[in-house]
Amino acid sequence: MPNYIRLILAAIILGAAITLMIFGFWGWGILSVFIAILITVTFFYNEYMLIAQYYLRKDNMDQAGVWLSRIKNYETQLFSGQHGYYNLLIGLIESRKAPLQSEKYFKRAISLGMTMDHNIALAKLSLAGIAMAKRNKREATLYLQEAKKADKNKLLADQIKMMKEQMGQMDRTVQQRNYRQF
Template identity: 70%
Template sequence: MPNLIRLIIGFAFVGAAVALFIFGFWGWGILLVFLSIFIFITYFYNENMLIAQWYLRKDNMPKAEQFLGRIKSYEKELNRVQHGYYNLLIGLIESRKAPMKSEKYFKAALNLGLHMDHNIALAKLSLAGIAMGKRNKLEANRYLAEAKKADKQKLLADQIKQMKDQMGMMDKQQQVRYSR
């Protein structure tokens, strides 16, 4: 329902802007056009998620969690396209607190749909790290290969290489243990 109200207000602002242009109030008309653009942006991108992403980039997890906490029921409040991104953000926050508990959020994000390749790669890289923590090398390798395939712009290439190196070190440690 709040999304419907946003659309109604956005179109009302566009109509008022057109009326202001007709009557010669160009300044107020331009202002209303910008306000309507802002309202339409918040229809497609929830403002709490945008602010939470900004705080995640600033590495302020408590504030990001606070803004995501304002979304009570993401199925009702967010567009269907945003469901996967909501779970991805929750998973990133949860991975700092309890990494093994964040697995369900990353899997839900992938199941609900992420549309940007680097976000898919990030979710799969995080799942590879969780699989490594569980000492499941086969699953970790599979997720790393999928992450590398999804990372077309090489934004996570360093992290993928680092994780492969860590897996190699795990293999060496296991070989040393077994040789004793």
């Protein structure tokens, strides 16, 4: 169902609730108001994305993918503020299957924008990991610096520190290979 139809449906139910209360059916009117509020909330927070986030927290990527696949056209089904989060969730699921293929989703999530800084930091940290896998140290360093800047609450500080240590180990392995060649 297109997202704006939810708002129209919520307005109709709210109108019916007011009508019920005017005619003295307070119980049904209050229940209808709660239903209208619930439908309005699903305009801003899509239920499929909420369920997918739940399964991501439980580390059940298959179920999260199933719930996200129910969103056929995210541009019409989701509020524009959720487009970046949708691509972030798809990128997180894809990073488990094919890490290098998930890069486009993370970049699209950053370009579409997200309101929470720690989600931006997560996307940039993931891009840094992908750049390290491609042996592109300069790009990985750039993404790590941006992730550290975006992580204002220090939620990803340990992961950023670990990624920097891995980059240091990457330099040592390159130096050891070059030393063995001579």
